Amino acid sequence: MGAFFGDGGRADARVSWRRRGVFLATPLLAVMLAACQANPGDAPTVEQVDSTAESAPPTAPPDKDDLQLHVGIGSFTGNLNPHLTGNVSATVMGIADLTLPSTHNLRDGAWEMNSDLLLSVTPNDPQTPIKVTYQLNTSAQWSDGTPVNVSDFRYLRQQIVQNPSTAEAASYELIKSIEPVSGGKIDVTFSQPFAGWQSLFRHLLPSHIYGAENQPFATMMDGNLAASAGAYAVTSIDEGRGRIELRRNDRFWGDTPAATDRLIFDRIPDLPTGMQMLRTGQIEMMVSEPSDISTIALESIPGVQYRAIERHVDLSFLLNTHSSTMAMADYRARIMQALNPDRIAQIATESTHTVRPANPPIEAAAVRGAATESTNEQTNDPARALGSLSGDGAVVIGAPSDDDRAVAAARVAADQLNSAGITTRVVTKDEAELFAKDIPEGTVDAVVSWQKTPESSTDYFNQFYCSPKQGGTSTEGADAERNSLIPLSGNITGYCSEELNLGLLDTIEGKTAFAAQQDKLNERIAQANVVVPLVRDTQVVATGPAIEGAAPALEQWAADPLSGVMVSAPDWKKLNLDESSESLEGDQ
Known part of the structure; x- marks a missing residue:
């Protein structure tokens, strides 16, 4: 030592x-x-x-x-x-x-x-x-x-x-x-x-x-x-x-x-x-x-004195809709249905007592067995999804290489998806490269990362808002809504929805009280099947x-x-x- x-x-x-x-x-x-x-x-x-x-x-x-x-x-x-x-x-x-x-x-x-x-x-x-x-x-x-x-x-x-x-x-x-x-x-x-x-x-x-x-x-x-x-x-x-x-x-x-x-x-x-x-x-x-x-x-x-402190930070499994595969709602639902997030959380923390965060209730609908989103903004085509997998034909999960718990969670999630017949591999990357390049370019289909727990209108705004594309869009049909919005940095999932956008703007402008709008925001995010909170960060502090x-x-x-x-x-x-x-x- x-x-x-x-x-x-x-x-x-x-x-x-x-x-x-x-x-x-x-x-x-x-x-x-x-x-x-x-x-x-x-x-x-x-x-x-x-x-x-x-x-x-x-x-x-x-x-x-x-x-x-x-x-x-x-x-x-x-x-x-x-x-x-x-x-x-x-x-x-x-x-x-x-x-x-x-x-x-x-x-x-x-x-x-x-x-x-x-x-x-x-x-x-x-x-x-x-x-x-x-x-x-x-x-x-x-x-x-x-x-x-x-x-x-x-x-x-x-x-x-x-x-x-x-x-x-x-x-x-x-x-x-x-x-x-x-x-x-x-x-x-x-x-x-x-x-x-x-x-x-x-x-x-x-x-x-x-x-x-x-x-x-x-x-x-x-x-x-x-x-x-x-x-x-x-x-x-x-x-x-x-x-x-x-x-x-x-x-x-x-x-x-x-x-x-x-x-x-x-x-x-x-x-x-x-x-x-x-x-x-x-x-x-x-x-x-x-x-x-x-x-x-x-x-x-x-x-020695000690205390436990719960930070307002969550380790989450997030699907990246910048990926052409994860842009499809049906495939996101299939991925989420194959996960056992409780088991992932326990293995990542090496504790059988780990309880996943229940608030806010933004957990993917497919994980909790609820109905999934309507697909007005994305094409449902399982054949297209299966043919659009990243890299060598596998779902790619990214995790920061210097984060042991994130890497462990990513590997357990990959095991579960492979067991469900969905070929999956994990890549570990420098965090700066992962968020600046791999996620925006869609070279990873999912990511395991720590994020601030969304608790205020500003938190939701920064994590889920998309900016309207200047000059409109010429796209017609099912992809029109998605192509008319641009996810901003901080929106890791890249998920965009006009309905969600309007709710976020109402709260951030003060038109609607955040407390009155939060349940609707939570439900819309859950229906999108893009995020599963795994672990709320708790620290043990000990002093001599x-x-x-x-x-x-x-x-x-x-x-x-x-x-x-x-x-x-x-x-x-x-x-x-x-x-x-x-x-x-x-x-x-």
Whole structure:
């Protein structure tokens, strides 16, 4: 384990906390001195916002005893772009919360203005505005000293609508203009009333760096995060070792600067390894997938607190109607009828206790034995379907290669389809390539991936809306409706329906209350036979005695629907446990 985690001093459980502190502080001090000697050039030029940025003075560093915390994580990816479809792991979303600024944050189910970034936000209508004015905090800046400004808003909008692998294209397509106004204000105008306006401009990116580099959006944050405007900044990503390191951002101007100098995330291969590292103090926290014995195992370790957190993220089996085969309703129904999703979920999670998510009830009608959709927009022709299979005559299921649970689920689904006489194979791909190329081009017929649980009108809008094709369509007959609509990035299934579109627009424009429309939306999606939710993501968080949060009890720590307890990381502190740790280590 010492070689895997690259820290021989931490691998030896017998090393005392005093000696370990000396071992770690020496190279850290060298890094800090080197940083002090650096002589960076002028900040890059950015678009003028008609205001003067006020440089935030560096905040006081934490005490020497609070230098670093180690967190074990169950899954790892080096691509930290939170705007990519499927890239919604707790680590990715947590690091985004800690490094990238947002106009609003979701707290206890309600959107709150981020008072660190904004002084005020003024919609012309609180519910469904056409225009929103944001006034930036003039102290808001990136870690290289560049002010956060209108260019960052424009850059994010541009990249999301132009790239095929982004998750929220439908929402950002509604933005008509983003303009700077005197006094540090930004006016955002929509093409129509928009109920989901508070969900926009989350995790802004440093446009002065990424825009200038002109790298592909899907891969530009793979192994790299160029600058921070949060409490922490990413300093290194080592995919080979499964390690991500964050350092306290001394330029952060907000109310809650980081209480710890460094956060180090290490991939833990299994629960027994994580438990032993908690016992010996090699890690102060562990965030992992649950198992049948997680609770029994963790409650046996003295001084360890644990809790389960259900994230609002689902692992789903989705059919890709960009594929000519899956564009046919009859064939989609045949595929779904051959699946046993309960068995897939249990094998993927290695737990017989796994219960598939029941809400929202968008599970394919064919899976639950209900009547399937009318086929007014697609041709029913079994012979055509059988003759249009992808590749070498097989149904092709795609899964991200770095996601063990998604790959396991895809393989079990393929086994079930093969057993039903439907030749099927699985391909594992880099996630960026899978969503940017294979799905839009229809080279995979299905995909197993994590997606945000659709819970609001905006979620449904981003995952199922299709844009009307400009200039209409000359297609006649059964395929006319489908060919008149274009699925946007974020709509993984590619499924389009005029009826569904109208329902989505009614809720997003505020014409119909979402609660009144949701059942109809759920039923229409289920009738389409395009998605089966398999697993609602649940995480087990365990903390050792050497870490302290904003509250004494772990159950009282703040938790975000996507990033879990990672959102509370600026409050985490390392306790001085010299005496008790030596005693504990001596008992091992």
